[in-house]
Amino acid sequence: MAEARRVLIVGAGPAGVAAAAVLAAHRQRPFLIDEGHAPGGQVYRRASAPVALDIKALFGSQVGKYERLHATFAGLAGSVEHRPRTLAWAVHERAVHTLAEGKAEVHPYDALILATGATDRLLPVPGWTLPGAYALGGAQTLLKDQGCLIGRRVVFCGSSPLLHLVALQYQAAGGEVAAVVDTTTTGAKLAAAPVLAANGFATLLRGLSYMAALRCKGVRIHHGTRLVAIEGETHVTGLRFRDRRGNEHRVEADAVAIGFGLRAETQLAELGGARLRYDSVFRQWLPDVDADGRCAPGLYAAGDGCAIGGADAAEESGQLAAYAALADLGIAAPNARMARLRAHVARLRRFQRGLAKAFDWPHSWPMDMPDQVILCRCENVTLGEVRATLREDIPPADVNRAKAFTRCGMGRCQGRFCGLALGELMAAETGTAHERTGWLRAQAPVKPVPVSTAFPS
Amino acid sequence: MTTRLRTEVAIIGGGLMGSWTAYFLRRRGLSVALIDKGEIGAQSSGVNFGNLRLQGRHPGQIPLALRADAVWDRIVEHLGEACEFERGGHLYLAFDEAQMAKLGHMAEDMFRCGVPVKLLGAAGLRARWPWLGAGVAGASWSARDATANPRLVTPAVARAARRLGAEILSGTRVSAFAKDGERFRLATDRDLEIESDALVNTAGAWGPQIATVFGESAPVFAAGPPQFVTEPLPYFIGPSVQAADGRVIFRQVRRGNVVVAGYPRGASDPVANRAPVDPARTLAAMQSLVEAVPRLAGTSVIRVWSGIEGYLPDMLPVIGVSRTTRGLLHAFGFCGHGFQLGPGVGLTLAELLVDGGTSIPLSDFDIGRFAGEVAHDERLSREFDSASLAATGWSAAGKATLP
C-alpha cells in the first residue's frame, strides 16, 4: 500500500465538511482543523453547550440543510481526524502550524484545503465603536452560539442579504427589531433581479420572503439610506440616518447591528503561496484559483474564503477542491461529477455577484465621514490621521505603507476590519483606482498567539 | 517619450543610507536625485527593530557611529519631527559567567573608544529592573543608546532632503548603468534616463548588483532576523534589552507593544522580495522572551515579520570609494546594524564627494577587502541558519564547507 498522504482541511463550515466527506469516501483520513467547538461554520453554527435553541425557529426553511451538515459530519466519525478548538496560525513550507489548548503543533501536508470562510465587512461610521454596536454577523453568532441578543431593541443597518435574515431571527428569538435601515436603493435591487432570478430563483424568493415576513410583523424597512451616526454617550441609544430624499430620521435602539456584506479570510492562503487577484465586483482580493480551487502546489481554496458564494456554493466548491486534491495525489476523481459541480458552483457564484450589486458596498463613504471617526479600532487610528498622512510630502503609495506610517491595521485583528475601508479611503481621497491601493499583506500569526505557548522542541 | 534628468549626484537606493546622503549632499549644495525601485524606506530601513545601539559595535566603527549619534541627537532640528527617537539606554544580558566575561572585554573596548559602558551584577540589575528573570547573571549598560521608529525615519529624511531641493524618484528601478567619459548614464524601468557626475550605490542587499557592473564585488548574502510584536501592555520596560548571545532582543514602545527579535536569522529572497519567518523560530524566541521577562508570559504575539538585509562574512559593511570607477561610491551591506549608522554614513559620503576625503576611518569597510581570502566572523555560525548561509561557504554548524 502506498504511504498515507497527509491531507489537511482548515475550516469545518459547509466547504470544509463537504471536502472532508469526499476525502473520507476515498479513504483518505483528512485532518479537519477548526477554531470552533463544533462543525458548521458561520452558517450552520451549533450552539455551545448547555445552550439549547429552537433550531426550527432559528433556521426556518434552512433547517434541513443545518441538520444534513451535522448528520454528514456525524457519519464521518472515525474516518476524519477532527481537531476542534484549534487555531491554524501559520502556513510555512508545506506545513500548517496550529495552536490548541496552549500547545503548538506542526502538521506537514501533501494537500491543504483552506475553507476558512469570511468575516463581516465593515465601514467606519460615527459611533461604530460604541458599546452596543455589533457587526451584523457577530450579532447573529451571539444568537446561534449563546442564545443571546445584543440588545432589547435592535436596529439592523448596512447593506447585506443577511440584514433581513438576522432581523427576522432576532424577532423569532424574542427581540424587538427597531427598524431595518438598508443602504442600497430599491432600484439597485431591481436592477440585479434578472441575474438573481436566472441563477438562483429559489434563493431570491427566500430573500424576498424575509422582507415580506418582517413587514408583516410591522418592521419598518428603509431602502437607499445614508447612515449619519450611531448615537450614544457611553452606550448606543439610537441610529441617525437620511432617507432617499435627504430627510433625517432617528431610530431609538439600545443596540445596532451593522454590516456591509462579507470579506474573505485569505491570510492562510497567502501565507501558503497563493497569489491574490483583485475582484472588481466584490472590491477585494481573493486567492487566484482555477475552476477547482487550486491556488499553489498542494494548496486549494474553497467556500467563502475563495470567493464569496454562500453556503451552497461553499459546499460544492469544497467537494471540487477535494476531488482536485485527490486527482493531484494520483487518485482518480469522477470527471463527469466534477464538471457538473464546476457548472453549478459557477452559477451560484454568479448569483452572489448579483447579490453584491443588489446589496452594494458604499465604497466611497469613508471619504465623506468626519475626521474624528475611528478607522482602525485596534490601534485607535482616525480617518483624520490617515488623511493627514495622505497629504504629506512622500505619501504612502499603498495600504501597507499607510499602515507603516499610521498604525492603521497593525493591531490585534491584523486589519480584518479596517483594511478594506483603508484602501477605499485612500482611493477616494487620492483619485487612484482602488485596485492600486493593494491589500494588507498577510503576516503570521493570523490571530494572536500567547507567548506562553508550549511547543515540542 | 523619454525624459532626461541631469544631476550632479545620482543615488541608487532610497533607504536610510541613500536618504541621509541626499540630505547632506543638498546641505553642501550639490544637486541630487534619490532613486528607489520601490517606496522610500520600505525595505530594511523601514522594517528594522529600531535599535540605535552604540555598545558592542566593532571598535573600528565607533567614530562613524558617534558621528551618527550626534545627528540623532538633533533629529528634530534636522527633520522637523522626532520619529519617536528616545535615549532609553541599552542592556546586554549575560546568562552565565562566560558571557559576563565577554561583556567585560567589550566594555573595556568601548571605554577606549569613548563609549561609557557600565557592568552590572545580578543584584544591581534586579534592583533597577525587578522584572528581569532569575536566569540573568549580569549585564552591560549603555545609557546613551537610543531607539527610534524605523517606519517613520527614512521618509522623514527624504522629505527633509526634498525640502532642500533633492529630486525623489520612487517606483523607479535603475535597470542599466554605464559610464561614458566622465558621466554616468542610468536607464530606468520608466521612460526616464538619468545622467550624473557621481553615482552613489546605497542599494542595500541589492548593492553588489550595481558594484558588479563596475567590475567589483562583495559576497553579500540576504537574510533577516525574525521580528515579532506583542499586543500593547502598560509601559514598564524602559531600556532596549538584548541577550548577549542574541537569542532574544526586545524593547517596549511607548504605545505599549513589546517588539522582539531573536537569532538565528533566516534567509530572505531579494528577487521575489520576500522575507518569510519560520513559525518555529517565533515560538523559540517567545520562550527566550519569557525566560528574560517572566511577566510577559500572559501576553500574546500579534504579528511577525523580517526583512531583506545584506550581510557580509566579516559582519562589516562596504563604505567608501570604488576601486575601479572614479565618481562612484558604495555604502551597502550593513549587516543588521545600519539603522544607527545612517546619518553618519550620509555625512561621510557627502564629505567624500564634496571635499574629496573624510576624517572618518573607512579602511575596514573597503570594497577591495574581499579580493583575497575572506575573513568569516565567528557570529556567522551562531546567528544565522543554514539556509541563509548557503552562499557563504560557511555552515551553521560552524565550519567552512569549502576550502
Ligand SMILES: Cc1cc2nc3c(=O)[nH]c(=O)nc-3n(C[C@H](O)[C@H](O)[C@H](O)COP(=O)(O)OP(=O)(O)OC[C@H]3O[C@@H](n4cnc5c(N)ncnc54)[C@H](O)[C@@H]3O)c2cc1C
Ligand atoms: C458571521 C457570519 C454569519 C453568517 N450567517 C449566514 C447565514 O445565516 N446564512 C447564510 O446563508 N450565510 C451566512 N453567512 C455567510 C456564510 O459565510 C456562508 O454562507 C457559509 O458559511 C460559507 O461557508 P464556508 O464553509 O466557506 O465558511 P464558514 O462557514 O465561514 O466556515 C469557515 C470555518 O473556518 C474556521 N476558520 C477560519 N480560519 C481559521 C483558522 N485560522 N484556524 C482554524 N479555523 C479557522 C472558522 O472557525 C469557520 O468555522 C454568514 C457569514 C458570517 C461571516
Ligand SMILES: Cc1cc2nc3c(=O)[nH]c(=O)nc-3n(C[C@H](O)[C@H](O)[C@H](O)COP(=O)(O)OP(=O)(O)OC[C@H]3O[C@@H](n4cnc5c(N)ncnc54)[C@H](O)[C@@H]3O)c2cc1C
Ligand atoms: C528585521 C531587521 C531588523 C534590524 N534591526 C536593526 C536595529 O535594531 N538597529 C540597526 O542599527 N539596524 C538594524 N537593522 C539593519 C538596518 O535596518 C539596515 O542596516 C539599514 O536599514 C540599511 O539601510 P540601507 O539604506 O542600506 O538599505 P535598504 O533600506 O534596504 O535600502 C536599499 C534600497 O535600495 C533600493 N534598490 C535596490 N536596488 C535598486 C535599483 N536597482 N534601483 C533602484 N533602487 C534600488 C531598494 O528598493 C531599497 O529601498 C535591521 C534590519 C532588519 C532587516
